[in-house]
Structures are given as structure tokens and as C-alpha cells.
Amino acid sequence: MRAVILVGLFLAAFAGGIFLTAWAGGPGPGSGYGNAPLPEESKEQMKSMTTEKKDGPVYSKSGYDVTRLSDQKINELAKKLKPEERDVILAKGTERAFCGNLVDNHKEGVYVCRLCGLPLFASDGKFDSGTGWPSFFTPVDSAHVAYHKDNSFGMERVEIECARCSAHLGHVFEDGPKPTGLRYCVNSVSLEFVEKKDGKLDLPPASRPLATETAYFAGGCFWGTEDLFQQVPGVIDVVSGYMGGKLKSPSYKQVCYTDTEHAETVRIVYDPARISYKELLGKFFKFHDPTQLDRQGPDTGRQYRSAIFATDEKQLATAKAFLAEQSEKPRYKSHKIVTTVELAQKPGETGGFWEAEEYHQDYHAKHGGHCALPREDE
Numbered sequence: 001m002r003a004v005i006l007v008g009l010f011l012a013a014f015a016g017g018i019f020l021t022a023w024a025g026g027p028g029p030g031s032g033y034g035n036a037p038l039p040e041e042s043k044e045q046m047k048s049m050t051t052e053k054k055d056g057p058v059y060s061k062s063g064y065d066v067t068r069l070s071d072q073k074i075n076e077l078a079k080k081l082k083p084e085e086r087d088v089i090l091a092k093g094t095e096r097a098f099c100g101n102l103v104d105n106h107k108e109g110v111y112v113c114r115l116c117g118l119p120l121f122a123s124d125g126k127f128d129s130g131t132g133w134p135s136f137f138t139p140v141d142s143a144h145v146a147y148h149k150d151n152s153f154g155m156e157r158v159e160i161e162c163a164r165c166s167a168h169l170g171h172v173f174e175d176g177p178k179p180t181g182l183r184y185c186v187n188s189v190s191l192e193f194v195e196k197k198d199g200k201l202d203l204p205p206a207s208r209p210l211a212t213e214t215a216y217f218a219g220g221c222f223w224g225t226e227d228l229f230q231q232v233p234g235v236i237d238v239v240s241g242y243m244g245g246k247l248k249s250p251s252y253k254q255v256c257y258t259d260t261e262h263a264e265t266v267r268i269v270y271d272p273a274r275i276s277y278k279e280l281l282g283k284f285f286k287f288h289d290p291t292q293l294d295r296q297g298p299d300t301g302r303q304y305r306s307a308i309f310a311t312d313e314k315q316l317a318t319a320k321a322f323l324a325e326q327s328e329k330p331r332y333k334s335h336k337i338v339t340t341v342e343l344a345q346k347p348g349e350t351g352g353f354w355e356a357e358e359y360h361q362d363y364h365a366k367h368g369g370h371c372a373l374p375r376e377d378e
């Protein structure tokens with residue numbers, strides 16, 4: 001479940017104390033909030049909310065792909081902008097105070113990026129700052145906003161941009177209300193408001209979270225398989241657990257010392273637009289030895305068996321075809337593949353996936369080391 005914490009410029013900015021509340025000419029105070037320091041817990045909250053993969057795509061906790069779009073894609077999106085929107089979004093301009101259409105908007109809903117559609121702020125994070133620009137004390141997800149030091153106009157400010165398309169939004173100041181103490185001062189033209197109607201939020205396609213898929217693989221000690229899959233681009237989340245056994249909610253001790261028939265299994269949530277199920281199967285075969293029966297290296301027992309639990313008929317067919325294809329390879333002629341493949345039981349059912357105890361999650365990330373698994377050789 002590991003997520004690499006990104007301590008970005010924003011936090012560096014806090015540490016360096018570069019936030020200034022004195023300003024002139026751009027969005028800023030005048031609201032009488034004073035110069036309240038950011039509470040420690042807000043800084044911690046920011047850290048825990050912001051996640052990033054080391055390489056490859058970047059996903060937010062709320063389920064969006066926030067990898068920066070290519071310049072080409074941004075240029076394409078920018079064609080739809082009106083001149084006054086271009087001035088702010090692309091040229092980092094500032095709309096005049098009290099002129100934006102969202103300053104006094106008190107309706108319930110979500111504010112998405114005008115350029116790419118990424119949800120940025122919500123009505124429950126908005127407040128009346130009196131500055132003349134829409135003001136928020138928190139974004140919907142800290143990974144959806146990028147922060148940059150801005151020294152223009154002889155001031156030290158922190159500019160805020162959409163993390164996905166770099167659209168200029170405005171600036172963030174340290175004089176906001178509780179609980180964050182922050183004031184995200186945003187231009188109305190950088191945002192588009194999607195109103196919640198009859199309790200329902202009907203987001204346009206570009207503003208919806210990813211349609212993710214799930215895969216389950218058992219390949220020996222789950223500490224190792226979890227660690228390796230966490231590093232695969234396109235993989236959003238990996239959790240260690242037990243699957244294919246005879247009892248509900250088993251403990252590690254039961255799985256180890258009694259005949260529960262569970263296999264140490266990882267649940268992988270992935271982005272099918274970035275990595276296919278077949279590619280994941282390929283990784284699975286690199287991350288463990290599919291020819292060892294009821295063991296992986298020094299770990300022996302049924303819980304260390306090699307197994308694929310398919311979530312639907314399509315995955316089942318793909319997995320069976322993959323095994324057939326692999327078994328034709330010279331390396332598996334003398335050492336036969338023993339990996340089993342079956343349809344997964346639903347979560348909550350006896351044979352379904354049960355999350356392992358917390359101390360097993362992110363084990364290698366927390367404790368270092370690795371299991372006796374073959375590492376990927378490419």
C-alpha cells in the first residue's frame with residue numbers, strides 16, 4: 001500500500017518561510033485573516049495526502065492519473081480557450097478582483113480545471129475571503145495542485161497550477177482559516193464549476209477518476225511480490241493478503257501453522273490504460289519462479305504456492321492463454337510450470353481475498369531487505 005511521499009516545493013517553501021502575506025497588485029489578502037502560521041498537523045496532512053511514483057505515471061489518492069500532460073496535448077486543449085482565459089491560464093495573468101463569476105458562488109459542487117478537467121477544489125473547501133477572488137482553504141486532493149515559487153512583481157509568492165496540465169490557477173497564502181490556515185486564491189476563469197444536483201455529481205468524462213482494474217497473484221512471500229509490483233508503472237496500489245483458503249478472515253498464524261489452504265496473495269489495482277493484464281502476468285512470472293511446487297526458495301508450504309486468481313472470465317482466458325504460451329518456452333520444458341489459475345471468489349467470501357495484518361503491508365519498504373525471490377532481470 002506504499003506511496004512514496006513527495007516533499008515538494010510547497011513544503012520546501014514552508015520550511016524556508018517564503019510565504020509572504022504582504023502583496024500588491026495580484027490576488028492576495030485584504031481579508032483580515034492576519035499572518036497565521038501553518039499548524040504542524042496541516043503540514044503533516046499535506047505530506048500524507050501527496051503521493052508520487054518514482055518513475056512513470058503519477059496517481060492521486062482520489063484515483064486520478066495526474067501525470068503531467070505532454071506539451072502537445074496541452075496545446076490541443078488550449079485551442080478551446082477564450083482570449084481572457086488564455087491570458088490567465090497560459091500567460092499567468094490575474095483577473096480583476098470581484099469580476100470573476102465564481103467569487104460569490106455558494107452552490108454545492110466541484111471546481112474542475114478549465115483546461116484539462118481535473119477536479120481541483122470543492123464547495124466544502126471554499127470560503128468568503130473578501131478579496132474578490134474565489135478562495136479555498138484546501139484542494140480536493142493535494143496531488144492535484146502543483147506549487148511553484150513566484151518572484152514576479154518584486155514579491156515572493158507561491159504560485160498554484162493544475163498538477164496535470166500546468167494551467168495557472170493563482171497563488172496560495174498562509175492567512176487562510178482553520179483547519180489548514182491556507183488561502184488558495186484562484187482566478188474564476190481557471191475553473192469550471194460542476195454543480196451537485198439532487199445529491200448527484202455528474203462529472204464530465206475528463207473529470208472522472210480512472211476506471212481501474214484488479215488482479216490477484218500468489219507468488220510466494222507477499223512481502224516481496226508486493227514490493228516488486230509497487231514499482232511497476234501503471235500499478236496504483238498493492239496490498240498483501242490471503243486468498244483461496246477455507247476460512248474467513250484468517251490470521252497469519254492460522255495460515256502458517258494450520259491447514260487453511262490460503263496462499264499469500266497480492267491484490268493489485270492497476271490502470272488498464274497504462275498496463276494490460278497480460279503485461280502484469282509477464283511481470284508476475286519475472287517476480288517469482290512458477291516451477292516450484294508449494295514453495296518459493298526457502299519458504300515452503302501451501303501458502304507459498306504459485307497461483308493466479310482471475311476476477312472475471314476475460315482475465316481467466318488471458319491467464320490460461322498466457323500459461324499455455326509460456327509452457328512452450330524452452331526454459332519451461334524440463335521444469336514445468338505449476339502455477340494454478342482459477343476464478344477469484346468475491347471479497348468477503350470464504351475463498352476471496354482477505355487483507356493481511358497491517359504489519360505485513362509495505363514490509364520491505366518499512367524494514368528493508370527482500371525475500372528470496374528472483375529479481376527482475378531486465
Ligand SMILES: [Zn+2]
Binds near residue numbers: 116117167
Ligand atoms: Zn488541468
